Amino acid sequence: xxxxxxxxxxxxxxxxxxxxxxxxxxxxxxxxxxxxxxxxxxxxxxxxxxxxxxxxxxxxxxxxxxxxxxxxxxxxxxxxxxxxxxxxxxxxxxxxxxxxxxxxxxxxxxxxxxxxxxxxxxxxxxxxxxxxxxxxxxxxxxxxxxxxxxxxxxxxxxxxxxxxxxxxxxxxxxxxxxxxxxxxxxxxxxxxxxxxxxxxxxxxxxxxxxxxxxxxxxxxxxxxxxxxxxxxxxxxxxxxxxxxxxxxxxxxxxxxxxxxxxxxxxxxxxxxxxxxxxxxxxxxxxxxxxxxxxxxxxxxxxxxxxxxxxxxxxxxxxxxxxxxxxxx
Ligand code: NDP
Numbered sequence: 289x290x291x292x293x294x295x296x297x298x299x300x301x302x303x304x305x306x307x308x309x310x311x312x313x314x315x316x317x318x319x320x321x322x323x324x325x326x327x328x329x330x331x332x333x334x335x336x337x338x339x340x341x342x343x344x345x346x347x348x349x350x351x352x353x354x355x356x357x358x359x360x361x362x363x364x365x366x367x368x369x370x371x372x373x374x375x376x377x378x379x380x381x382x383x384x385x386x387x388x389x390x391x392x393x394x395x396x397x398x399x400x401x402x403x404x405x406x407x408x409x410x411x412x413x414x415x416x417x418x419x420x421x422x423x424x425x426x427x428x429x430x431x432x433x434x435x436x437x438x439x440x441x442x443x444x445x446x447x448x449x450x451x452x453x454x455x456x457x458x459x460x461x462x463x464x465x466x467x468x469x470x471x472x473x474x475x476x477x478x479x480x481x482x483x484x485x486x487x488x489x490x491x492x493x494x495x496x497x498x499x500x501x502x503x504x505x506x507x508x509x510x511x512x513x514x515x516x517x518x519x520x521x522x523x524x525x526x527x528x529x530x531x532x533x534x535x536x537x538x539x540x541x542x543x544x545x546x547x548x549x550x551x552x553x554x555x556x557x558x559x560x561x562x563x564x565x566x567x568x569x570x571x572x573x574x575x576x577x578x579x580x581x582x583x584x585x586x587x588x589x590x591x592x593x594x595x596x597x598x599x600x601x602x603x604x605x606x607x608x609x610x611x612x613x614x615x616x
Contacts, residue, residue, distance in 0.1 A: 291561040296573030299439050303577040308348040310584050315349060321587035322351035323381040324373045328366065329359035334385045344576050350583055351378060363393045367400045374402040380587040381407035404590050407582040418464050423589060425582050430462035432574025433515050436565060442513045445470040450490030452476045458496040458517055495552035501531050503553040511562035517571050518552030531555055
């Protein structure tokens with residue numbers, strides 16, 4: 289039986305609706321959460337991403353402001369922009385759209401973001417908060433992965449989770465989230481020996497690699513849940529044939545556009561897995577929803593309010609510690 293498809297669109301809609309409800313309550317209480325997006329230069333892909341984020345804010349009643357410094361901006365100028373936003377009370381979240389121009393020290397700019405407004409969750413303070421299970425802001429894509437697992441009622445506690453990819457924005461924070469939720473986590477990377485065998489241990493297998501169709505059926509434990517984080521464009525007809533031959537919908541799309549999007553998993557993994565996130569329509573759909581959720585969370589945390597349950601799936605409490613786990 290083919291794997292159950294985990295519908296990212298559905299979960300993203302649910303999360304946005306819950307966040308919108310929360311925003312309404314906050315506005316009634318006199319607080320409108322606000323997000324500032326800093327978009328440097330004219331990168332078309334970045335412009336598209338930021339536009340979607342601003343649109344999502346508008347839909348949910350979150351105040352948004354787009355700041356567009358020129359491509360020629362220096363590191364110091366961008367730090368000054370961020371510091372200005374740090375000071376503003378109407379801004380709860382600051383998003384610096386990456387990549388920044390090559391001449392800019394991206395790490396220095398991200399480090400300037402007030403951790404309390406760091407809705408991307410990249411600041412070392414928030415990385416530390418996550419790893420020590422303190423309240424903080426968690427990177428959006430890993431947070432979205434956790435939402436999918438929880439909303440689909442996929443068991444996490446006690447399960448073997450294998451993550452392929454150790455980036456600071458996906459692999460590592462997701463490993464921490466899954467550990468905090470009591471999974472037994474293995475992180476793999478380009479130097480991992482016998483990767484297929486390690487992956488086959490995974491009741492939950494996460495592919496965050498950036499290589500089209502890399503995870504094939506031989507990597508998959510029968511019945512496993514697969515979260516495919518990868519977003520890759522393929523335009524070579526030979527690659528297309530290899531992955532999508534016989535898929536009429538894709539063939540039509542490829543004929544029209546000359547390219548298609550594929551994740552890090554070979555589509556045939558559905559024959560072995562129990563549940564999979566599709567690409568497109570899977571993990572990627574939750575990233576903006578989680579950014580909205582983080583903005584509301586930042587607005588609450590900054591005001592010393594507790595986190596509302598609606599937009600906050602509660603992680604499993606570790607049995608071995610009394611520490612409150614509300615780090616996500
Ligand atoms: P990075 O390039 O930062 O990291 C890739 C990771 O994959 C590295 O840890 C690397 O290992 C590992 N890797 C590469 N090749 C292999 C291999 N042959 N075997 C095992 N491991 C390998 O990528 P990101 O984490 O930023 O992104 C991963 C994917 O997720 C991309 O496709 C990206 O587009 C997508 N993405 C999707 C998002 C969404 O919203 N859905 C958001 C962010 C990313 P090593 O460390 O040893 O080099």
